[in-house]
Amino acid sequence: MVDKQPHLNGGYYGPAIPPAEQPRYRHNHGRSCCCCLFGIFWKILVTLIVLVGLAILIFWLVVQPRSFKFYVTEAELTQFEYDTNNNTLHYNMVLNFTARNPNKKLSIYYDKVEALAFYEDTRFANYDVITHINSFRQYKKSTN
Known part of the structure; x- marks a missing residue:
């Protein structure tokens, strides 16, 4: 005796749609x-x-790069004269800087360092401190 299949929750199992009437789907x-x-x-x-x-x-x-630290360790102004006839300023200023590289894995290569002097947002002097001729490398965790 053949067992009957139980009822499948009201699903419709009617006749199949013929292949000619089935919708076509494109791949894209x-x-x-x-x-x-x-x-x-x-x-x-x-x-x-x-x-x-x-x-x-x-x-x-x-x-983990860290920013370089620059400190002015000594400043000396030996000449400071203002010529009223020509409206020119004559000065001689000497500054000593200390550069600190706090990085553990990076060294710094200085090929150009320029000092700029400003007064009331107006630049009145500049000087090339380090050029390509006297450039140098500052190694990790060092002070120059």
Whole structure:
């Protein structure tokens, strides 16, 4: 004797739709080729942004860069004269700086250092302290 199959919660199991009347589905789900290319480009762009961000984060975590510290250790003004006839200022100022590199894994290469003097937001002098001729490297955790 053949067992009857139990009732399946009211599902309809009527006649099947003939193949000629079945709807046709396209593989690209109705999107144009341009839209597909834009989607691929967008995914690549987002992936590149995420990878660059991760690379910067990993670099920062490994190196942990700290800002350099500069201190004026000595200042001397030996000449300070104002000529009213020519409206010129004559001065001789000597400054000694101390540069500190607090980084554990980075050294600093000084190839150009320029000193600028301002008075009331107006620059009145500049001097090249270090040029490519007398450049030097400051190693990690050192003071010069």
